[in-house]
Amino acid sequence: MVRLMYSCREASERASRAMEEPLPRMQRAQLWLHLAMCRGCHNFSRQIEFLRLASRKSPKMFDRDEG
């Protein structure tokens, strides 16, 4: 039987992986379920997506003239 709930380690790892490739349907459902119930992983997931956004904008920091 497939275990229904991911641990936070599994959920956060899947959230990171989902940014690289589409997850299989079952994993996607398990991740969604975990994120809906776990505030910490929900925050983590949003924050790594924010870090992707920030990283894409980061080259503007090379504009500065000092060191």
Add this chain to the structure above:
Amino acid sequence: MSDDDELSNAIAAQRGYLVRYAMFHLRDAAQAEDVVQDTLMAALAHRGQFAGRSQLRTWLTGILKHKIVDHVRRRERERPAGLDGGGDEEGPADAAGPFTAAGRWTEMPGTWGRPEEALESAQFWRVYDECCRIMPARLALVFSMREVMQMDSEEICKELGISASNLHVMLFRARIRLRACMTRNWFEARHG
């Protein structure tokens, strides 16, 4: 002054930006200077191809990315087998990461509020830069190839000769570290 001189000067004027860009990925001043030198020479040699279709900086950065990737590939090939190059190895504490043996967070991630507002702050970018700098070199490189250069996962695996699952593990670790560092030094520090 001819148009050609003007373009050459405009290209040279981007040098500082390109060096900082290369430095962020390579973390070595001499190597950064080298790839930028190659980039500027290639740009001057092919300046006829720059028809002002895109921003000059975008065009130069495109050339620079290729030079950085070529450089990294060569550097990887020269790495002695079995040695994982200076300080890249993570300590035993990193294997578990921020999780207990049962897979729970040792410290539950709190909210960042509205992080988008930070993107306008110069101080935010200094913290971001520093947090990337203190990551183990290989993690930082994989992360910056993926998120700053925006290369495809497959392309990174091919260039570095690593598996997709290896890449996923490294990106996950890099994201955990960067998130923790930004939390400590920006999102909590500011309100603390």
